[in-house]
Amino acid sequence: MLPSxxxxxxxxxxxxxxxxxxxxxxxxxxxxxxxIGLGNYSRLxxxxxxWGDLGNTAYxxxxxxxxxxxxxxxxxxxxxxxxxxxxxxxxxxxxxxxxVSLAVAAIPxxxxxxxxxxxxxxxxxxxxxxxxxxxxxxxxxxPAVIIVGIWKNVGFYMVIYIAGLQxxxxxxxxxxxxxxxxxxxxxxxxxxxxxxNTTMFVTIIALIASFQAFDQIYVMTQGGPAFSTETLVMLxxxxxxxxxxxxxxxxxxxxxxxxxxxxSLLQMRFxxxxxxxx
Amino acid sequence: xxxxxxxxxxxxxxxxxxxxxRSSRRILSTGWALAVGIAAAVIIVFPLVWVFANSIKxxxxxxxxxxxxxxxxxxxxxxxxxxxxxxxxxxxLNTVIFAGGVTAASLTFDSLTAYALARLEFxxxxxxxxxxxxxxxxxxxxxxxxLFLFLSDLHWLNTYQGLILPRATNAFGIFFLRQFFMSxxxxxxxxxxxxxxxxxxxxRMILRLxxxxxxxxxxxxxxxxxxxxLWPLIVSTNSSMYTLSSGLAxxxxxxxxxxxxxxxxxxxxxxxxxxxxxxxxxxxxxxIATSGLR
Numbered sequence: 359m360l361p362s363x364x365x366x367x368x369x370x371x372x373x374x375x376x377x378x379x380x381x382x383x384x385x386x387x388x389x390x391x392x393x394i395g396l397g398n399y400s401r402l403x404x405x406x407x408x409w410g411d412l413g414n415t416a417y418x419x420x421x422x423x424x425x426x427x428x429x430x431x432x433x434x435x436x437x438x439x440x441x442x443x444x445x446x447x448x449x450x451x452x453x454x455x456x457x458v459s460l461a462v463a464a465i466p467x468x469x470x471x472x473x474x475x476x477x478x479x480x481x482x483x484x485x486x487x488x489x490x491x492x493x494x495x496x497x498x499x500x501p502a503v504i505i506v507g508i509w510k511n512v513g514f515y516m517v518i519y520i521a522g523l524q525x526x527x528x529x530x531x532x533x534x535x536x537x538x539x540x541x542x543x544x545x546x547x548x549x550x551x552x553x554x555n556t557t558m559f560v561t562i563i564a565l566i567a568s569f570q571a572f573d574q575i576y577v578m579t580q581g582g583p584a585f586s587t588e589t590l591v592m593l594x595x596x597x598x599x600x601x602x603x604x605x606x607x608x609x610x611x612x613x614x615x616x617x618x619x620x621x622s623l624l625q626m627r628f629x630x631x632x633x634x635x636x
Numbered sequence: 637x638x639x640x641x642x643x644x645x646x647x648x649x650x651x652x653x654x655x656x657x658r659s660s661r662r663i664l665s666t667g668w669a670l671a672v673g674i675a676a677a678v679i680i681v682f683p684l685v686w687v688f689a690n691s692i693k694x695x696x697x698x699x700x701x702x703x704x705x706x707x708x709x710x711x712x713x714x715x716x717x718x719x720x721x722x723x724x725x726x727x728x729l730n731t732v733i734f735a736g737g738v739t740a741a742s743l744t745f746d747s748l749t750a751y752a753l754a755r756l757e758f759x760x761x762x763x764x765x766x767x768x769x770x771x772x773x774x775x776x777x778x779x780x781x782x783l784f785l786f787l788s789d790l791h792w793l794n795t796y797q798g799l800i801l802p803r804a805t806n807a808f809g810i811f812f813l814r815q816f817f818m819s820x821x822x823x824x825x826x827x828x829x830x831x832x833x834x835x836x837x838x839x840r841m842i843l844r845l846x847x848x849x850x851x852x853x854x855x856x857x858x859x860x861x862x863x864x865x866l867w868p869l870i871v872s873t874n875s876s877m878y879t880l881s882s883g884l885a886x887x888x889x890x891x892x893x894x895x896x897x898x899x900x901x902x903x904x905x906x907x908x909x910x911x912x913x914x915x916x917x918x919x920x921x922x923x924i925a926t927s928g929l930r
Contacts (some may be wrong), residue, residue, distance in 0.1 A: 362810070373779040462880065465902040477704075599784070608778075614778060619774075
């Protein structure tokens with residue numbers, strides 16, 4: 359236990375305090391450091407880049423989270439039915455993206471979106487839609503990285519949903535069927551309410567993951583074009599490790615902490631409530 | 637050439653003849669469910685199949701507008717080039733050491749701490765547990781800058797210990813194992829204690845009872861670190877220390893128009909995890925499922 363605490367103290371709490379201190383200075387890796395109080399935070403409030411990136415992050419989360427959760431639930435319902443031939447293989451195929459590196463898997467996606475060689479623009483061209491380069495369009499680049507984000511996680515959430523579905527006793531459905539409930543009624547009255555906990559859990563982990571989006575964006579667009587896909591974590595990376603404004607990057611990090619803490623507290627409340635119920 | 641474009645549409649169409657299912661009061665019949673399931677699986681796996689199909693095409697065929705799956709000539713030359721250009725053996729070795737090292741260290745330290753928090757009485761135990769819970773909620777990105785500076789002070793950038801040690805213990809792991817240890821009946825260890833077993837032996841006994849939880853957690857640590865991009869990107873500034881993810885991402889930045897090379901490189905990087913997954917597939921999905929319910 360002691361080594362664990364030492365490691366946590368050294369690599370978690372010490373950096374956390376150092377980050378707090380850094381966020382109050384104008385430290386840059388090569389220059390000198392001065393205490394500037396809340397200077398970085400007031401700079402943040404007046405930085406259109408920060409607000410733009412916060413908006414991008416919110417946009418990413420607002421689309422990725424609900425779409426992933428709904429798709430995952432749909433697929434779980436589909437692949438949980440008894441007697442569906444090959445459902446094990448289908449589940450494995452849909453889960454597959456969860457085990458591969460998002461950064462590496464984003465490479466094929468980037469190429470598929472490249473007009474000269476990519477399939478996606480080729481298909482759209484065949485359908486008579488003029489080939490555009492999604493990744494260099496300020497309106498289409500974000501949907502492209504969102505698609506990849508959903509692709510990566512939908513199978514993971516599906517597996518959690520399948521586990522949730524399997525805790526629902528079959529008798530409930532049989533009773534409902536005898537009472538003449540339609541398939542839709544059974545879904546609305548039995549499945550959905552009993553999956554409430556699973557849905558909460560999946561939604562919260564999906565939200566937290568969305569707020570930390572980085573990998574596929576780094577590979578596909580580097581936050582461009584014109585910063586239209588730059589998220590908060592991208593901004594931390596760019597300010598801290600490309601511009602070396604490390605004080606400023608630390609301040610952005612604390613904003614991210616605040617956002618994620620908010621969602622984590624929701625998660626904690628959800629867990630404690632569930633602990634009481636069972 | 638064109639046939640590739642038809643695949644996601646064609647497969648469901650072929651399966652679309654629904655055998656009339658006995659319980660007709662379902663939203664979808666089994667046949668349609670199968671069709672939709674296959675369509676979804678094909679769409680999801682397609683990018684990986686596509687990149688493989690294109691990685692065995694000659695470069696000139698890739699750029700002359702043949703984006704489909706099939707090619708007139710099959711070549712391994714992209715792989716031969718990519719193997720050396722990305723220094724695949726080196727990246728693989730680094731990734732195995734990084735992900736394996738973090739997993740081994742973290743399982744050891746997590747389980748020791750979890751044991752102490754679950755079973756031992758000592759002052760400050762609750763404070764420590766609360767600290768673990770707080771850590772659980774912090775995004776690691778907030779620590780990127782100070783950790784980078786700290787490792788740089790220690791001259792640990794571009795070293796394995798720099799990559800591994802900051803991750804050698806993990807709040808989620810401690811929390812997860814503590815919950816599991818708490819569920820093990822206390823009578824067992826009381827009996828062992830009466831028999832005069834040492835604290836360490838009791839710890840080992842609890843570990844043996846927790847093998848499924850340890851496997852699950854180990855799988856999580858391994859997969860997460862194997863796939864991680866941001867952390868290795870920051871700690872290694874020298875190409876000999878890149879992992880598969882960071883190495884490929886940076887390689888792409890420099891060789892963006894050598895399509896065949898990049899495609900072969902990404903296939904090489906994806907294959908180890910896919911193979912591992914296919915071997916222990918059931919374990920994988922069960923692990924995810926249990927961790928979600930816990």
